[in-house]
Amino acid sequence: MFTPHTEEDKKVMLQKIGAADVRELLQQIPHDLLYPQLHLPEALTEQALTRHLKELAAKNKPLLNFIGAGCEEHFIPAAVNALSGRGEFLTAYTPYQAEASQGTLQTIYEFQSCICSLFDMDVCSASHYDGATAMAEAAAACLRVNSRTKILYSAGLHPHYKEVLKTYLKYVPGLKLEEVPLCNGTVDMAALQKKLTPEVSCFVVAGPNFLGQLEPLEDISASVHQAGALLVAVAKPLALPLLHTPGQYGADFAVAEGQPLGNAMSFGGPGLGIFTCKKELVRQVPGRIVGMAKDKNGKRSFVLTLQAREQHIRRERAASNICSNQALCALNAVIYMTLLGPEGLREVAELNLEKAHRLAELLQADGHKLKFDGYFFNEFVLELNVPAKQVIKKLAKKGISAGYDLGEVNKELKNCLLVCVTETKTEADLHAYVQAMRGF
Amino acid sequence: MHTAENSKYVKTHEWAYLEDGIVTVGISEYAQQEIGDIVFVDLPKIGTQVTAGKNCCVIESVKSASEIYAPVSGEVVEVNEAVNADPALVNRAAHGDGWLFKIKIANPAEYDSLMDLNTYKNTLDK
Numbered sequence: 304m305f306t307p308h309t310e311e312d313k314k315v316m317l318q319k320i321g322a323a324d325v326r327e328l329l330q331q332i333p334h335d336l337l338y339p340q341l342h343l344p345e346a347l348t349e350q351a352l353t354r355h356l357k358e359l360a361a362k363n364k365p366l367l368n369f370i371g372a373g374c375e376e377h378f379i380p381a382a383v384n385a386l387s388g389r390g391e392f393l394t395a396y397t398p399y400q401a402e403a404s405q406g407t408l409q410t411i412y413e414f415q416s417c418i419c420s421l422f423d424m425d426v427c428s429a430s431h432y433d434g435a436t437a438m439a440e441a442a443a444a445c446l447r448v449n450s451r452t453k454i455l456y457s458a459g460l461h462p463h464y465k466e467v468l469k470t471y472l473k474y475v476p477g478l479k480l481e482e483v484p485l486c487n488g489t490v491d492m493a494a495l496q497k498k499l500t501p502e503v504s505c506f507v508v509a510g511p512n513f514l515g516q517l518e519p520l521e522d523i524s525a526s527v528h529q530a531g532a533l534l535v536a537v538a539k540p541l542a543l544p545l546l547h548t549p550g551q552y553g554a555d556f557a558v559a560e561g562q563p564l565g566n567a568m569s570f571g572g573p574g575l576g577i578f579t580c581k582k583e584l585v586r587q588v589p590g591r592i593v594g595m596a597k598d599k600n601g602k603r604s605f606v607l608t609l610q611a612r613e614q615h616i617r618r619e620r621a622a623s624n625i626c627s628n629q630a631l632c633a634l635n636a637v638i639y640m641t642l643l644g645p646e647g648l649r650e651v652a653e654l655n656l657e658k659a660h661r662l663a664e665l666l667q668a669d670g671h672k673l674k675f676d677g678y679f680f681n682e683f684v685l686e687l688n689v690p691a692k693q694v695i696k697k698l699a700k701k702g703i704s705a706g707y708d709l710g711e712v713n714k715e716l717k718n719c720l721l722v723c724v725t726e727t728k729t730e731a732d733l734h735a736y737v738q739a740m741r742g743f
Numbered sequence: 744m745h746t747a748e749n750s751k752y753v754k755t756h757e758w759a760y761l762e763d764g765i766v767t768v769g770i771s772e773y774a775q776q777e778i779g780d781i782v783f784v785d786l787p788k789i790g791t792q793v794t795a796g797k798n799c800c801v802i803e804s805v806k807s808a809s810e811i812y813a814p815v816s817g818e819v820v821e822v823n824e825a826v827n828a829d830p831a832l833v834n835r836a837a838h839g840d841g842w843l844f845k846i847k848i849a850n851p852a853e854y855d856s857l858m859d860l861n862t863y864k865n866t867l868d869k
């Protein structure tokens with residue numbers, strides 16, 4: 304229960320501080336910033352507000368969605384929200400008296416176990432804000448492990464992830480960040496080899512990458528480790544049942560955006576940061592880890608473990624001072640994974656793979672061109688004769704959200720459209736897309 | 744061999760024992776009692792240059808993480824691998840087999856300025 308300060312509390316505190324009132328306490332803040340004129344309309348009644356919001360909602364025109372680019376539309380079974388929406392889960396925020404919340408801790412423990420099994424990794428944290436922050440935390444962890452002074456990252460990382468990486472590491476003294484270019488849509492191996500000098504702490508690579516292409520992660524892993532550096536892999540959880548897992552190709556840290564696992568797109572957030580690593584790196588994991596223990600009666604119990612690396616104990620020497628966990632999103636993910644099970648997840652992965660390839664084939668048969676000839680999972684790049692922006696606009700009028708305009712991140716790719724096809728699309732949807740694309 | 748009696752001390756509760764230009768470092772019996780059940784020791788890397796009074800190692804117990812400060816300046820030349828495998832060794836034998844690391848001392852005069860056991864014990868009474 305939230306108990307606000309009473310007027311009496313405030314009076315006592317102000318008296319102690321020596322301020323007459325709150326205004327005097329805050330007098331250092333310029334007045335126009337402190338009490339700005341907000342020019343808000345008159346408050347509405349609940350009835351009037353409900354009607355107003357319904358009118359606004361009616362303006363939305365749901366489009367058949369083919370945009371991925373980091374946030375994907377997947378089917379969410381009704382049981383996911385029915386369970387995670389229960390008051391016991393939904394109203395409890397981060398468990399400050401953690402061990403008193405055995406149910407919450409157990410769901411986090413199960414989440415960690417499911418992810419470890421999906422990624423083939425030893426350790427998984429309780430979760431992070433989103434995939435980008437989990438990746439930046441992994442890169443920072445590499446610096447703590449080997450004290451080297453350069454981080455390499457693939458040009459194929461999501462552009463937002465690159466920004467987050469740069470922001471996180473901007474003020475690390477003496478650290479250099481360097482981009483490894485792509486060649487035909489995947490990491491340029493010759494360039495990577497050349498850049499893997501002894502000062503390189505780690506290489507951060509996404510597979511599949513932002514352009515949907517699968518990367519030669521075995522070869523990349525071998526090269527990186529030969530140079531004595533660490534590998535941070537950004538994986539796509541729903542692709543893992545079909546691909547080699549981070550554990551199989553030997554990633555030291557594997558991170559991911561967990562939104563596709565049972566979480567809605569919700570205009571781009573909240574995300575779910577998945578963070579995993581090899582066992583020997585467990586003390587570098589930022590944030591929480593839930594462990595299984597026994598209580599004094601010998602009964603199974605769950606605890607927050609390895610806390611000595613956390614900020615409430617180590618203060619400024621903590622592994623990270625900017626991490627939380629996304630308990631509710633992680634809960635959705637663990638319910639989703641448990642409902643589907645290993646076979647179900649594999650079937651979803653196969654549907655994504657098949658449908659994306661089916662659309663690519665239909666489009667090619669209709670005279671369209673793919674930008675790259677490499678392997679892909681559920682996203683591919685279409686190269687058009689006109690700017691992608693135009694196509695997106697025209698298809699929107701036909702009720703289709705055509706994809707992501709790659710010109711947004713790279714002018715050279717302005718005629719390129721990043722198309723994502725998930726299990727949510729039917730054969731009829733794919734034909735509707737091809738039909739709408741005629742004439743471009 | 745180092746014992747509580749023949750070692751020197753700093754006020755941050757590390758002991759130091761000089762032999763042939765090499766200073767062995769550990770934590771005092773008092774410190775191990777205060778820290779409690781030790782579960783992990785993050786030892787410094789061999790080759791690290793350490794400075795007297797600066798932290799160079801972390802001891803984690805079930806309830807806390809404690810910084811360990813170098814009693815003298817120099818280069819870390821050896822760490823106690825036995826402590827990696829069995830961190831509770833520091834609890835059981837703080838002055839013996841539970842030593843932490845060895846420093847090749849840069850300036851031997853620095854060692855002479857450290858406290859003897861009695862002087863250190865007197866600081867604990869205050």
